[in-house]
Amino acid sequence: MAEPYISVVVAARNDNHGGNMLGRMRAFLDAWLIQSERVGLDSEIVVVEWNPPAGSRLMEALELPPHPGPCQVRYVQVAPELHAALPNSAAIPLHQMIAKNAGIRRARGQFVLATNIDIVFSPELMEFLAARRLEPGVLYRMDRCDVADAIPDCTEGIAALLEHCSTRVLRVFSAEGTLAIRDGELRSDAERDIADAGIGLGRGWNPLEQQDDRRYRWIASAGRVYFQRPPRTAMTIIAEVGPSQGGEPLLVEAVDPAGTVLAAARVEGRCRLRLHFPDSAASGSFTLRAQGRGIPLFPEHRLLHLRVHGLRWEAWRAKASDWRLEVVETEPGTDWAATRQAPAPEAARMRNPQCLHVNASGDFTLLARDDWFRLRAYPEFPIWPVHVDALFCYMAHHAGFREAVLADPMRTFHIEHSSGAGWTPEGEQALNARVAALRVPVLDFDADIKGWIHQMRRLNAPAIFNLENWGLGGVELPERQG
Numbered sequence: 001m002a003e004p005y006i007s008v009v010v011a012a013r014n015d016n017h018g019g020n021m022l023g024r025m026r027a028f029l030d031a032w033l034i035q036s037e038r039v040g041l042d043s044e045i046v047v048v049e050w051n052p053p054a055g056s057r058l059m060e061a062l063e064l065p066p067h068p069g070p071c072q073v074r075y076v077q078v079a080p081e082l083h084a085a086l087p088n089s090a091a092i093p094l095h096q097m098i099a100k101n102a103g104i105r106r107a108r109g110q111f112v113l114a115t116n117i118d119i120v121f122s123p124e125l126m127e128f129l130a131a132r133r134l135e136p137g138v139l140y141r142m143d144r145c146d147v148a149d150a151i152p153d154c155t156e157g158i159a160a161l162l163e164h165c166s167t168r169v170l171r172v173f174s175a176e177g178t179l180a181i182r183d184g185e186l187r188s189d190a191e192r193d194i195a196d197a198g199i200g201l202g203r204g205w206n207p208l209e210q211q212d213d214r215r216y217r218w219i220a221s222a223g224r225v226y227f228q229r230p231p232r233t234a235m236t237i238i239a240e241v242g243p244s245q246g247g248e249p250l251l252v253e254a255v256d257p258a259g260t261v262l263a264a265a266r267v268e269g270r271c272r273l274r275l276h277f278p279d280s281a282a283s284g285s286f287t288l289r290a291q292g293r294g295i296p297l298f299p300e301h302r303l304l305h306l307r308v309h310g311l312r313w314e315a316w317r318a319k320a321s322d323w324r325l326e327v328v329e330t331e332p333g334t335d336w337a338a339t340r341q342a343p344a345p346e347a348a349r350m351r352n353p354q355c356l357h358v359n360a361s362g363d364f365t366l367l368a369r370d371d372w373f374r375l376r377a378y379p380e381f382p383i384w385p386v387h388v389d390a391l392f393c394y395m396a397h398h399a400g401f402r403e404a405v406l407a408d409p410m411r412t413f414h415i416e417h418s419s420g421a422g423w424t425p426e427g428e429q430a431l432n433a434r435v436a437a438l439r440v441p442v443l444d445f446d447a448d449i450k451g452w453i454h455q456m457r458r459l460n461a462p463a464i465f466n467l468e469n470w471g472l473g474g475v476e477l478p479e480r481q482g
Helices: 019-037 058-063 080-084 096-106 125-131 159-167 369-375 388-398 430-438 445-459
Strands: 004-014 042-049 071-078 111-114 120-121 138-142 142-148 169-173 178-181 184-187 199-201 208-210 214-219 220-228 233-241 251-255 261-267 270-276 282-289 298-301 308-317 324-331 342-343 365-367 403-407 410-413 479-482
Touching: 004 096, 019 042, 019 058, 019 071, 019 120, 019 125, 019 159, 042 058, 071 096, 096 111, 096 388, 111 125, 111 369, 120 159, 138 324, 138 388, 142 159, 159 169, 214 220, 251 324, 261 270, 282 308, 298 342, 298 445, 365 369, 365 388, 369 388, 388 403
Parallel strands: 004 042, 004 111, 042 071, 138 403, 142 410, 261 324
Antiparallel strands: 071 479, 111 365, 120 410, 138 365, 142 169, 169 178, 178 184, 199 220, 208 214, 214 308, 220 282, 233 270, 233 308, 251 261, 251 282, 270 324
């Protein structure tokens, strides 16, 4: 059989996880099958049916009609006896990452996309994949767009489904955090934020943090700012140079959407900046950009160049014809060496200490098949699977693979499901309670993942967790064609 260009790997069992599981899975399959035929994408879908309940097989339950086209659906079954031999099998009926590994190992495509059964891909993304421009040695990632769960029926085609997904986005999982949609733009949805009314924060801002009574947000390299400016005002920016600058002055710029630098200033320590707008700039957006040195920290894994405590409107009667950024006040900054955000002791030897886009990475991780094999795929921890996908992304990065984040208008849409079945801002408490009740091990990002990231940075090498028989290698798994 000819080798497909791309294999799409998912894991599932017919247990109605999250509610309307079969409906969400039909939407995933219909959207891929119809669009792959439309754009001529030679592909396959590998469904790993893990530990199926007795008398309840996915292939029959989905009742999908035969579909001509360049995509084949393969159902690979992992029997309950194999599942029962793993630790925590009674509490966790689907070892998701081990199941995905079984599919990745058996995938035939030149490239392999690991995703989930409730994902719909935008036409623009399908066209990009069909153009065959993917490269080996690249880790492809994307934002995830959550959409309302009242999806339309696909019996008459997928046009209504795609329209639903593009117009009913609830939130976006970006590299820095989770953003809401306001007025068609991505905005922070945090209450009591650092900005005055008429100032909105978009992509690039890290989540809101608080120390004592001080609220602040970090910028690694750039944060989008939206504004509706009151008449005769300037913007005061209360900020501090972060530890990834290593005590050196930091160049801060205001940049327009086209990438043109509007104004700039070099700052040190804690400072108060004043951004002057031309009289014609009553509303719009700009990016606050920090041209930093990228010094890695420990135990903090992020790169932190600029900490912003406030964006405030200030009365300013003088007229301006152009943008201007001035330093109004400066005072000594924090001694970062005495904090948990201190520069890493081995920072000078760390060749490429990036902070990757790992938010919702289990929904879209795409590499060449050979690259998955080089890393022996996801770490096979028979525990609650949170953060394993993020750890894999750092393994790929420190193996020398370049991260490429595919941007709008390419999108992955995630169909919302019941609270507590997966992570959402509203369902976080329910999910945590559910996991705690299971009494199974779970990785903690701060306590576990950051430590492994630091070791990979320190050694300039990936951590490889699996043996050569990863993905149930050497085990004959029954397979049927859909």
